[in-house]
Amino acid sequence: MLIIYVGMASGVGACLRLVCMDVFSHSSFFSKLYFPVVTFLINIVGSLLMGFIFYYLPDTTTNTLISVGVIGGFTTLSTFNDEMILLWKYHKLTCLLYGFLTYLVGLIVVLVMVR
Amino acid sequence: MIDDSAVYHQSAFLLQNFSKLTVFTIDANTSKLNVINTYESVITIKRYIAVFLFGIIGGGARYLMELLIVAPNGFPFSTLLINIIGCFFFSIMVDYIPKRFALSSTVATGLSAGLIGSFTTFSTFNLDAIKLVVHHQLAFFAIYLFCTIFGSLLMNLTGRKVSRRLLQKLEVF
Structure with missing residues (x-):
């Protein structure tokens, strides 16, 4: 039964991600940039929250739902990889910067949360 | 021009x-x-419903896999497998499936951003990696990082190639 609840929480997370992407795509400033700011921010914020919940909050069912469900559905690796390959064709430097920054900042952000 | x-x-x-x-x-x-x-495209409520419904399947499958696959030595094998499989199917969902079955953009978004987007996860990957660092399993950390970075890129490229082949086959017949 918990699997279905986690799935529904993931659906909510995926919808939140779509909201962020829609908001950024309708801003005239961010849609001009080649650097995919939305996916970057989504992954970093999601990682930060994940580290916070794991290291600071007790291990309850509600926290599992929020961390594994909502935040796990919110962050995405497949879109990130797809964008990296698209960028590699035309903006090799941006692609390398994007990949490097996402992995580095993502790891640092969780490391900061370790008690 | x-x-x-x-x-x-x-x-x-x-x-x-x-x-x-x-x-x-x-x-x-x-x-x-x-x-x-x-x-x-206009922001329609239909896209959100599609992403939500497919996201339920993707997230449920991810949690099921994390429960079922447990490596004995603490290596986060399930997350690695989830991300690698997800990256392969993301290319298939973007390139092949919408063209093959002539799906509307709503369903296509649901399949790629909803199903696969919520199946793969970046936050759990980071958490698992930092857990390995905290437990002083630095060799596992290096292997995990390397496998995720290059494995997911490789699988995305493989998915693109496979979908191109499948579409070519479709045109022949």
């Missing part, structure tokens, strides 16, 4: 978001990159 004959590479793909179809073209004369936003 972009002339159709001057365009030797024209591919429509989705960059940065799923609501805008971005076409990249290269002018053969000046070899300059042109970016054309062909259309902006």
Whole structure:
């Protein structure tokens, strides 16, 4: 039964991600940039929250739902990889910067949360 | 100006978001990159419903796999497998499935951003990696990082190739 609840929480997370992407795509400033700011921010914020919940909050069912469900559905690796390959064709430097920054900042952000 | 004959590479793909179809073209004369936003779809409630419904399946499958696959030595094998499989199927869902079954953009968004987007996860990957660092399993950390970074990129490229092959096969018949 918990699997279905986690799935529904993931659906909510995926919808939140779509909201962020829609908001950024309708801003005239961010849609001009080649650097995919939305996916970057989504992954970093999601990682930060994940580290916070794991290291600071007790291990309850509600926290599992929020961390594994909502935040796990919110962050995405497949879109990130797809964008990296698209960028590699035309903006090799941006692609390398994007990949490097996402992995580095993502790891640092969780490391900061370790008690 | 972009002339159709001057365009030797024209591919429509989705960059940065799923609501805008971005076409990249290269002018053969000046070899300059042109970016054309062909259309902006309206934000419809249908897309959110599709993403939510497919997201339930993706997230449920992820949690099921994390419960079932447990490596005895603490290596986060389930997350690695989830991300690698997800990256392969993301290319298939973007390139092959919508063309093969002539899906509407709503369902296509649900399949790619909803199903696969919520199946793969970046936050759990980071958490698992830092857990390995905290437990002083630095060799596992290096293997995990390497496998995820290059494995997911490789699987995405493989998915693109496979979907191209499948579409070619479709055209022959």
